[in-house]
Amino acid sequence: MYKNLSQDLRREIHHRGFEHALHGMFPVIALALRRRALKCWDSRRAVATVISGSKLSQHVTERLIKNVAEMNRQLPGFRPGLVVLQVGDRDDSNLYISMKLKAAARIGINANHIRLPKTATQDEVLQSIQLFNEDPDVHGLIVQLPLDSIHPMNTEKVTNAVDPDKDVDGLCSVNAGKLARGDLQSCFIPCTPNGCMELLKHTGVSVSGKNAVVIGRSKIVGAPMHDLLVWNHATVTCCHSKTPDLPAEVKKADILVVGIGKAEMVKGDWIKEGAVVIDVGINYIPDSSRASGMRVVGDVHYASAQERAGFITPVPGGVGPMTVAMLMENTVKSAEKFLQTYRPGKWSVTYTTLKPQKPQPSDARISQCAARKPIHQLAKEIGLFSKEIESYGRGRVRVSLDVLKRLDKQPDGKYVAVTGLTSSLLTEGRSTVTLGLAQALGGHLKVNAFACVRQPSLHHCLGVRGAAVGGGYSQISIEEARSLFTGDSEAVLASSGLITDTITAYCHYQAKLSDQALFDLLVPVRDDHRAFSSSQLRRLQRLGVEKSDPSALTQDEIRRLVRLDINPDVRTDRASLDGEIMALVSLSRSVEDLQDRLARMVVAHSTSGQPIITEDLGVSGAAGLLLKESLKPCLMQTLEGTPVFLHISPLADTAWGSPSIMADKMALKLVGPQGFVVAETPHCESFFSITCRSSGLRPHALVLVTSVRALKMCGGGPRNVELLEKGCAHLERRLETARAYGVPVVLAVNTFSCDSEAEVEMVCNHARRFGAVEAVQCSSWSEGGAGALELAHSVQRAAEIQSMLHFPYELQMPVIDKMRKAAWQMFGAEDVALSAKAKEKLELYIKQGFGHYPVCISESRICMSNDAEVKVVAISDLQAYAGAGFLRFVPNMTNRREDPTWPRLLVDSHLESPEI
Known part of the structure; x- marks a missing residue:
């Protein structure tokens, strides 16, 4: 053994002593011996050490099994997902796919084989790829090559269609480009070259400084293998069919990787003595001794190469198992990256730093000059998938209700309600404080924070009091919010119009047609068959008629079914219908709940005084279809990049003005258990009595917004400390009311330039004396989130106080x-x-x-x-x-001592630009 060592090793051993060097002072030899890195000798010749890919892949599999178990521990039920997309039905492709599926099953990867027929076109393949690109349960997507289709296929276009973040084969141009530039940490390395590198590491031979030769330049093996060796500091020569003297080039190689696709092309006498030989080839040659008549060989003549090489991979059992193992490793890495990015409650939001100007520009100018990130970027930062959002304009997206299903098992965040005292004509900035508080929590305290406000109606947008989307440096884009937005209000108007028209039509035809004629109109014959609708079957059940066959009804039962006897003088007016529909959309917890609420709306009465519901009219299903999209909250952002849900606009004069339950519930899931959802609600009593009863949500804190000018108004006049003192009696009453709900109350004094420090301090002192857990001033209009920092700290402390919600009354009371x-x-x-x-x-x-x-x-x-x-x-x-x-x-x-709201008549709209 000693005489076969290099001259450098011999000198080192003489200098240090063999035993000493072997056991510690010369760890390279010890490592080589542990890994059987030295040649094995028999009595006749040297035999290269066989590098077993099968054994090494088993170690990789065991490690990946532990990694998958750890991910499942972090997020119960989570499994890495892999899809193998195949076009056609080639036998060799089926064999490779079955190997991948078996390996995935052993590790715990959820692998699916999707086979498209030979008749699939390129467009159909690309559509399938796009579908899996957008599927959050798929973390790895591979397209099995070759594409066996009767139609022309651009393989490059197909492989590049795979999302680079899911391209676990590492074949798309993005990953290939990163590999070529040495960006190995942010790309997927092709599986076969990656497996070859693992086999090289297993030998204990350092790649750095070695002469490496790669035979073959394919995009799957040769080219990426060249790049990997280069970035591992080898001197690399890439040979191919045009290389003039291939044996001479091979003779120089300390490391030889062969992937040329020609059986036993490289002979043993080409190989440098002691070289590491990695044989990637898989070829079938005739062999009469085998039952199949064929045997598998590599691109290297194994028998002769084994006599000269130091290390060599067998075929089969060498690179093949490692290729599959590396595919599994890439899939697991992709799933780990996904879990880090999209773990519920783990946000990576980039906030915008504001630079408030003095004197302060108008709200519209501030909004127009603000630099906002793309709304799709914000959606990704807060953990929403691309398939869960639908674009509506430049800066808003609807969010699918599937988010609630996906996050159903996740704990809610902390729920903070923001309400106000008596307001003046110009309002006291409840929306501004809400958005400012969310900005302070998110952008300044780095806590996951979501604001939930109602969608401004036309009444707000064109009123002198503003669009109810905040103001100053705590606002949402005025241009986006003042437009027709997502059409929720229009859907409500359409559904109420449908109900009104149906009532009118019913009144007309019930006076004109006989019972049988009405029955024929409502239960028509189609394809020689008459059938009840689901709403008609439910009406029959309410009437006590347990029949489902229209021909089985008696004349009396037909009369009872079709005759509603609507009293035209006792019917719900259109404005009330609008208000109720907007309110029930706001209170609905699911599509099914929305449909149920629509079905039981009382919209008219019979001449005998019985209530008539929309399901009796058979119109609830159509109304639900019109309103289905309106259940999805709309995601926007504040000037500082904090996420905001705008959803539904139930006005306070017809309901209570709170945003929707769906928006609140979704936001609470997205922020995670340590995050905050700040929900604006104009009226405290209705919020607790109706919204909280319907949603089952319990606020952790209540922020009561007031201002010095509002309290002076309650005191009976303009600027005056004595009047402010009188107005604080009103504050005492409101705090007493708020505390009765059992929720910690924080008073926020929204400050204006006309307020003095003494006045603000007086209000805060009174509030603390009247039972507010904390009372602070807030200047979010002029400073953005920075002006609400003190309020944010107060809310955080208040949310930690144990509380028990008390409803103002029991439902069983008269x-x-x-x-x-x-x-x-x-x-x-x-x-x-x-x-x-x-x-x-x-x-x-x-x-x-x-x-x-x-x-x-x-x-x-x-x-x-x-x-x-x-x-x-x-x-x-x-x-x-x-x-x-x-x-x-x-x-x-x-x-009521009110004047009508003055419309904002002097509005300039630049039709060729978004400016207002």
Whole structure:
């Protein structure tokens, strides 16, 4: 053994001593002996050490099994996904695919074999690839080559269609380019060259400084093998069919990799003594001694090469098993990268740093000058998949409800509600504080934060008070939000119009047609067959008729089915329909819940006083179809890049103005358990009584927004410290009401330039004395998130306080008592007074079974009366929103001391640009 060592090793051993060098001072020899790196000798000749790919692949498999188990521990139920896409049915391709599927099954990879027929066109192949590119459950996608189709195929185009992040074969141009430039950490290395490098490492032979020869220049083996050796510091020569003196080039090689595709082309006498030989070739040659008549050989003549090489890979059992092992390793690496990027609650949001200007420009100018990242980038940063979003304009996307299904097992984040005190004509900045708080939590404290606000209606967009999307440096794009947006409001108008038209048509035809004629109209014969619709079957069940065959109905049963006897004088008006539909979309928790709520909407009454629901009209299914897309919240961003959901706009004068349950629930899943969702809600009582009951969500903290000018108004006049002191009595009442819900209350004083430090400090001191856990000032309008930092810290501390939500009343209470509770919470009123019309309706609704519903008192911006003598809320009318699930009470409009909202008439719209 000693005489076969190099001269350098001999000198080192003489210098240090053989045993000493072997056991520690010369670790290279020890490592070589452990790995059988020295040649084995017999009595006649030297025999190269065989590098077993089969054994090494087993070690790789065992390591990958542990990696997959660890990923499953981090995210229960998670498995790496691999898809093998095959075109045609070649036997050799089927053999290779079966090997890959078996290896994947051993490791725990969810592998699927998708076979397209020979008749598949290139467009169909590309469509299939795009489908898997967008599938988040697929982390690795390989296209089995060759493409066995009767149609022409551009292999380069097909392989480049695979997403580089899923190209575990490493064959697309992006990965090839990164490999060629030495960017080995951010690309997938082709499996066969990668397996060859692992085999080289296993020999213990250092690649650095060696002369390497690669025979073959294919994109799958030769070219990437050349690049890998170069970036591992070898001096590389790439040989091919045009190389003039191939044996001479091979003779120089310390490392020889052969992938030329010619059986036993490289002879033993070509090989340099002691070289490492990696044989990539797989060829079949005749062999009469084998049952199949064929045997597998490589591109190297194994018998003669074994006599000169130091190390050699066998065929089979060499590179082949390692190719499959490296494919599995790339798939697992892709899944690990995916898990790091898309782990629920793990965000990588890049926030924008604002530079507020003095004097401050207009809201529109600030919005137009803001630098925003692409909305698709934000969606990816917060963990949304490409297939879960739908583009609507430059800066907004709808988010699929599938997100809730995917994140169903994930814990919710912390839920913060932002509401306000009595507001003045110009409002007190509830939306601005909401967005500023989200910016402070996200962009400044680096906490996952999501804002949820209602979609501005046309009433807001063209009103002098603004578009209700924040202001100053805490806003959403005004241009995007003021446009027709995603069509939710239009869908609501269309569905209410459909219901109204159906009622009109029913009233017309029930007076004109006989029972049989109506039956023929509603249950028509199609293809010589008459069948009930699902809504008609459910109506028959409500009537106690257990029949599903239209021909089996008696004349009386036909009459009861088709005759609704709608009272044309007692029907829901169009405005109320709009309000209820917007409210029920806001309260719906799923598509099924939306459909159920639509079906039970009471839209008319019969002449005998029985309620008629949309399902009786057979229109609930069509209305649901119109509204289905409206359930998807819309993702936008603040000026600082914080995500915001805008969704649905139930106005406070017809409902309570809160954003949707779907938006809140989705945001709570996305932020993760340590994140915050900041949801704006205009009116506290309705939010807790209706929204929280329907959603099952419990706020961790409540932010009460006020301003000095609002409290002065409650005190009875303009700027004056004494009036502010009087107005703080109103603050005390509102804090008492808010604390009654059992949720920690933080007061945010939205400051304006006209406010003095003494005035703001007075309000904060009063709030702390009245029970607010903390009271801070907020200047998010002029400073963005930086102006709400103190508020963000206060909210974080408040959210850690243990609390128990208390509803203002129990649903089993009499309706009149629930109304008194709501009136006391909202208006500070001692009682309610119902008009004769309201009393009559209340008795009817209780009789119809709606007495257990929560109540909602519609209100204007004056949440409580500013007249100390008014102790009773006069109710002029009420309506049963059976679909939304609450009773709406309308106060006497004559008691309101309001002027109409002045429209924003002086708006300049540049039709050729997005500017307003």
